[in-house]
Amino acid sequence: MRAGLAACGLWLVACAPQPVTPPTSTPILIEGGVVEGRVVRAGALQLALPSPTPWVARSGSTLLAAYPFQLLIYQDGLIQESQPLPGVPAFVRAKPLPLVGLEDRLFVPGLGTLPYKAKDALYTKEGVYWIDQQGLYLGRRLLAEGRFSFLAASERYVYAFGREALRLPDNLRVPLPAGVQAAVVQDDLYVLTSEGIYRLSPEGLQLGFRAGVYKGLETDGTYLYTLEAGRLRTLQLNLDTANRSEPQALTASLGVRPLLGQEVP
Template sequence: MRRGALALFLGLAACAPQPLAQPPSQPLLIEGGVVEGRIVRAAGLELALPAPPLAVARSGETLLAAYPFQLLIYQGGFIRENLPLPGVPTFVRAKPNPLVGLEDRLFAPGLGTLPYRAKDALRTPEGVYWLDEEGVYLERRQLYQGRYTFLSASERYAFAFGQEALRLPDGLRIPLPARVKAAVVLDELYVLNPEGLYRLSLEGLRLGFLPGDFEGLESDGGFLYTLQAGRLIILQRNLEQALHSQRALGRAP
């Protein structure tokens, strides 16, 4: 009996995500809130993950928590899938469709691995857009040359961001404030740089600006979410602060 119980325990332990050597010390921003350690707290969602994730992303009811060699997919706060990953995740995307970046390939739930060595990627209805040091690609085809650092998308457009924004699929180039480090695409464009948060039209016309030292940018379509000195800031789309801003987990008032 003791041997059987020990074997069962070891089997369950092998399925659990292994803790990171150095878990993230800062809250991880997701759509609607934050993940701090293994605790997820966001609009309409509160749960405890089995271990601090290496990368995490949320889209509506779906939450993806990525660990070395393992991806957990939650739906409505309950685990739906536990999938093996062929490597250690470098990034994870929940929207438009789930996608995980690995060191030398991509992993798409339901599709398997894709042979693209990408520094960022998006899985859209048109296919997988991805970036390397040479340019922007759709699947195996290079669309544009240039140095771009990250991607963001709405239901209508995807954008590649570098010194300028490249709108896909039509190729419109939009000038940007210097050193953009995060962006959200809705029916307008929101870009974050060290000076603050800019609201732009999809053609690049400046519509508003909120100064501040913010970190990260996410949206659920209704509100914008960012961090400032560890505090979760919730903004309306006109960049006015919403009444229900709250502090990130574990931060003193």
């Protein structure tokens, strides 16, 4: 009975009208797929969010959708939690562990708010890494001074990206191609620039390159995902095109089940 009431409560919260969020006229890249409007499609995962939001992130079976003052957490396409946020999101991270960046603080499910005004942040088993205009921190401890733009991590390393990358925990300075816009870390390091996608060794040696105009970079550990002219492109880790069927458009169809009784526009 209590389980049923809890599920009903989540249903009512998710059905409630969402605050106004910025328009999402272009596809948003997530691990394994894309979000367009309310529709999420990533491999076998297909669902419709209560309303569009640009703050969506995925890690395996976990999907986070952040709205002003509200965070929805899905598992295997089903809503599991709705948590209040103390503000409007600026970014959301699903991995290594869930985290939401707000204008003047961070929100970590299970930990609550942290008073760090961060440009980017990652929640790892070692703690929360974050950057601001002055440098890179782990919790309250300053690890390195400098101007960093964003963070990326694997189970082994955390990279802070600027004109070069700082690799932790060994504090190695890694050379980068000019103008890195995004990166993911596997056994190798993959970085996106305006020229294309580079495959680098963990020490920065170039192992491969794929020319093209791409937007965003994600990985599930087996494939790389990016957008080319608004369409999802799946690549092997050697940067060759993966032989996989991909959605050509994210319009509503009978294959997308509307969430919580709402119609997909």
